[in-house]
Amino acid sequence: MNFLEMRTYPTTDTVDAxxxxxxxxxxxxxxxxxxxxxxxxxxEAGSNxxxxxxxxxxxxxxxxxLGERISAGMPEAFGANNSGxxxxxxxxxxxxxxxxxxxxxxxxxxxxxxxxxxxxxxxxLTPWIERVEGEIGVSGPSPYPWxxxxxxxxxxxxxNAPAQAMQAGCAALGIRTAAAPAAVLTRSWSQPDAPDRxxxxxxxxxxxxCRTGAxxxxxxTYLPQAVAAGAEIRPGCMVxxxxxxxxxxxxxxxxxxxGVDHRQRCAAxxxxxxxxxxxxxxxxxxxxxxxxxxxxxxMAHVATQVWGTFAPEMRCNKGYPSSLITEDMIRPADADFAxxxxxxxxxxxxxxxxxxxxxxxxxxxxxxxxYMDGYNHLAGIxxxxxxxxxxxxxxxxxxxxxxxxxxxxxxxxxxxxxxxAMSAHAERMMTAAWEAxxxxxxxxxxxxxxxxxxxxxxxxxxxxxxxPAGRSHEVxxxxxxxxxxxxxxxxxxxxxxxxALSLRTASAFLAA
Amino acid sequence: MAHHPMTTLVCLSFLGGSASGWHRMFDRLxxxxxPLPVDLPGFGAAAAxxxxxxxxxxxxxxxxxxxxxxARWVLAGHSMGAKVAAVLARRAQDGEAGLEGLAGMxxxxxxxxxxxxxxxxxxxxMLGWFSGSPVRNQRQARQYIRGNLALPLxxxxxEQLLRNMLPARVAAWAAWLREGSRExxxxxxxxxxxxxxxxxxxxxxxxxxAAQSRHMLPHLANTEFVPLPGAGHLLPMECPGxxxxxxxxxxxxAAAIPEAYLALINSDRVSTGTRAALLERAAAPPAPxxxxxxxxxxxxxxxxxxxxxxxxxPGRIDLTMQLIQQLSGPGDGWRNAALPADTTAWRTGxxxxxxxxxxxxxxxxxxxxxxxxxxxxxxxxxxxxxxxDAAQMQAWFEDVRAEATRAYVAHPATFARLGYSGxxxxxxxxxxxxxxxxxxxxxxxxxxx
Numbered sequence: 029m030n031f032l033e034m035r036t037y038p039t040t041d042t043v044d045a046x047x048x049x050x051x052x053x054x055x056x057x058x059x060x061x062x063x064x065x066x067x068x069x070x071x072e073a074g075s076n077x078x079x080x081x082x083x084x085x086x087x088x089x090x091x092x093x094l095g096e097r098i099s100a101g102m103p104e105a106f107g108a109n110n111s112g113x114x115x116x117x118x119x120x121x122x123x124x125x126x127x128x129x130x131x132x133x134x135x136x137x138x139x140x141x142x143x144x145x146x147x148x149x150x151x152x153l154t155p156w157i158e159r160v161e162g163e164i165g166v167s168g169p170s171p172y173p174w175x176x177x178x179x180x181x182x183x184x185x186x187x188n189a190p191a192q193a194m195q196a197g198c199a200a201l202g203i204r205t206a207a208a209p210a211a212v213l214t215r216s217w218s219q220p221d222a223p224d225r226x227x228x229x230x231x232x233x234x235x236x237x238c239r240t241g242a243x244x245x246x247x248x249t250y251l252p253q254a255v256a257a258g259a260e261i262r263p264g265c266m267v268x269x270x271x272x273x274x275x276x277x278x279x280x281x282x283x284x285x286x287g288v289d290h291r292q293r294c295a296a297x298x299x300x301x302x303x304x305x306x307x308x309x310x311x312x313x314x315x316x317x318x319x320x321x322x323x324x325x326x327m328a329h330v331a332t333q334v335w336g337t338f339a340p341e342m343r344c345n346k347g348y349p350s351s352l353i354t355e356d357m358i359r360p361a362d363a364d365f366a367x368x369x370x371x372x373x374x375x376x377x378x379x380x381x382x383x384x385x386x387x388x389x390x391x392x393x394x395x396x397x398x399y400m401d402g403y404n405h406l407a408g409i410x411x412x413x414x415x416x417x418x419x420x421x422x423x424x425x426x427x428x429x430x431x432x433x434x435x436x437x438x439x440x441x442x443x444x445x446x447x448x449a450m451s452a453h454a455e456r457m458m459t460a461a462w463e464a465x466x467x468x469x470x471x472x473x474x475x476x477x478x479x480x481x482x483x484x485x486x487x488x489x490x491x492x493x494x495x496p497a498g499r500s501h502e503v504x505x506x507x508x509x510x511x512x513x514x515x516x517x518x519x520x521x522x523x524x525x526x527x528a529l530s531l532r533t534a535s536a537f538l539a540a
Numbered sequence: 541m542a543h544h545p546m547t548t549l550v551c552l553s554f555l556g557g558s559a560s561g562w563h564r565m566f567d568r569l570x571x572x573x574x575p576l577p578v579d580l581p582g583f584g585a586a587a588a589x590x591x592x593x594x595x596x597x598x599x600x601x602x603x604x605x606x607x608x609x610x611a612r613w614v615l616a617g618h619s620m621g622a623k624v625a626a627v628l629a630r631r632a633q634d635g636e637a638g639l640e641g642l643a644g645m646x647x648x649x650x651x652x653x654x655x656x657x658x659x660x661x662x663x664x665x666m667l668g669w670f671s672g673s674p675v676r677n678q679r680q681a682r683q684y685i686r687g688n689l690a691l692p693l694x695x696x697x698x699e700q701l702l703r704n705m706l707p708a709r710v711a712a713w714a715a716w717l718r719e720g721s722r723e724x725x726x727x728x729x730x731x732x733x734x735x736x737x738x739x740x741x742x743x744x745x746x747x748x749x750a751a752q753s754r755h756m757l758p759h760l761a762n763t764e765f766v767p768l769p770g771a772g773h774l775l776p777m778e779c780p781g782x783x784x785x786x787x788x789x790x791x792x793x794a795a796a797i798p799e800a801y802l803a804l805i806n807s808d809r810v811s812t813g814t815r816a817a818l819l820e821r822a823a824a825p826p827a828p829x830x831x832x833x834x835x836x837x838x839x840x841x842x843x844x845x846x847x848x849x850x851x852x853x854p855g856r857i858d859l860t861m862q863l864i865q866q867l868s869g870p871g872d873g874w875r876n877a878a879l880p881a882d883t884t885a886w887r888t889g890x891x892x893x894x895x896x897x898x899x900x901x902x903x904x905x906x907x908x909x910x911x912x913x914x915x916x917x918x919x920x921x922x923x924x925x926x927x928x929d930a931a932q933m934q935a936w937f938e939d940v941r942a943e944a945t946r947a948y949v950a951h952p953a954t955f956a957r958l959g960y961s962g963x964x965x966x967x968x969x970x971x972x973x974x975x976x977x978x979x980x981x982x983x984x985x986x987x988x989x
Contacts, residue, residue, distance in 0.1 A: 083813045087950035098877045187978075230965075231972070341980075382945045386848075386941040393848065400945075403958040
């Protein structure tokens, strides 16, 4: 993005706030604070790019967080599977799938006895979600079948071949479907203090970075707005130390840029680095963890996929990759588990899919080569399912350090009985849908996705890391805003909620 | 269609051997390889050619290559022939005219650049051979063959070997034993950069794996080393299938992008950055970082990768070299906690695989598949310190599969094979066309089939 007119602040100044991370958690609040006249600096570990230079090539795409994470348990894959790097954070490569959280999912414990409830009422969250949708541009069906009052500001994306197959398969099973809500424009869009954005061209490369700006990412929305309002964004800056005064308040952060350490003094600190890097930094600096809760309650979505081969060409690389949704499984009637899941159609590019085929189906040799030769006939269907926190699922620091000088994170994550039952239910449902859609050679790819939890939001200082406004229970001028504060995973993809919480946290901070 | 250059495999024989000894191996080479045995002075078809020093032998081969001038050739030297091959490789690397197309070298039970390790009593005894009666000569030839074979060789093949040994000139025989094998070319050959493959039989008395490690490998910067389990000294005869397969896997030319797909890559539907990434990937990968994997580990890795992604066409993607490059890169962002850091895991995994197979790369593809299936099922590992156990082997092999598969599918020649259109949604600047025909069964006119 364009930094030419960007205001800069000397590191010797005490700025009003430092924001670590420029993704869904950091960008909206950066814009809010800057608009309120605060002197704010965002520190981003990755580089600043021109979206035109993103490549239509999975193997050389460089927008993924490749700092090594050690994965114990299932294990969950990191890297391109869930974390991005660069000005714009993970929203550079996100899928832009924006279902809203279901009211029942914020009250899972109250309604099922399992999991944890959010300390925020759904009715409190919804206005923030609507505001985000209005600011970033979200397309979707109006009315929305599972929330008839809901309206989207532009018509939904076109259904591609996998979506059409899922539509047919679900219809045969009596399952309702609709075009997916997506932070993808279907008509051109003008926004204040940020570039005009065109409608989506169905290129299918959301995960390699949107070169046109049709997909919402922070570098084409909130970040230019933040810069226009006086914020400074410093790319290539990896924060590794946090300094405090005798009272325990944060006074400065120390970051490494091009191998040299710099100190930025600040009156408040917002950690928005995601559910791995945020707790890693807190554990490394020993901050905000007197109750031992930092790193606890790590969750990942149950992200099981079912793939099949279709007689006609599907060419699932074309079109918005997840252009169809059903929310009928948010609370399935025959569920033998708490919570539920969203189902979406899947187009996956060949390199990512091939790795899934060999990891998830175990194919190798001629069988693998033959399978990939059929790429143009493959299509998938997949879920995003809730995940209950468990004591055994947590993030800690490993004994190995990386080039930042910080220990690499070690993430323990394994499905519990609830996730296993949910995945099995989804496998049955999706297999039936794919059979009904005419697919052959149907197989299931076990998979977990997204990084959630580790700095839980809650009213109780003993069990939560931050309060419902995102402020540390322990360090009064430390705030966290990213998917680490989620008390529960919820089936809805996290980014929309993170952006809403970001605006909400900024509002609470400014009101205080 | 993709155009792949023919690779001429120039074969130099062992002491006493000649062209016919290679034929069973030649029969097993895949399409794209054209065998060219060149008999060395004093042996076979060159029995009448004088000049038995290593230099004279190399001159003889160089002259033959100047006449044939293949565009792309690989030099295979068996035993004595390997020393000649190394000299020629040095001359080619130094820019000698007529040797330009040399693309690689394989040594089979190779006699090293330095003096060949040989017991003096054996040398003395052999010096007296082939100068008596025909019956006696034949008995000595039989003894020589028997002494150098470890794997069984069917009687007709033994007899053929015997028939073809006897036309050897005794002077050439003695010259190698007395002088050629003792010539010291270590400094003159130095370290060769060309892609190389070192093969040796584990039952070879003098030129087995230990001798190759000590005397041959230090001269080869970019080599892979494969011990052939149970084989003796006469590798092209004892295990012609394994030799042919290993040569093809190591030296097949790089897979070319079919012309129609290349035209798509070069069209304005593809961005400058995407085009550069694809064409760079299609170019032959550079030599491996020297310390990342040992020559033996690289040889084992190539064998594993060949079972994960079997490539049978005339052009092949060098996935092994790409994986070796990746090991020194940033990684994929995570690793299984059950495994040590990537390079350590890969080295240990390859060593464990070799221990389980007692030499993985030299085993038959069927035996390799069987072992890999058991590893994939978590049923095969090692339980001593410094090796990977069954669960670790399972996790490691999954990683190797994923990386090899990603490298294979990411190659533009594979995109062409898949008929993949994703790279071409739009080029540089405004007005990217994207896709409009995205329904089931729809294909835009320009999309590859």
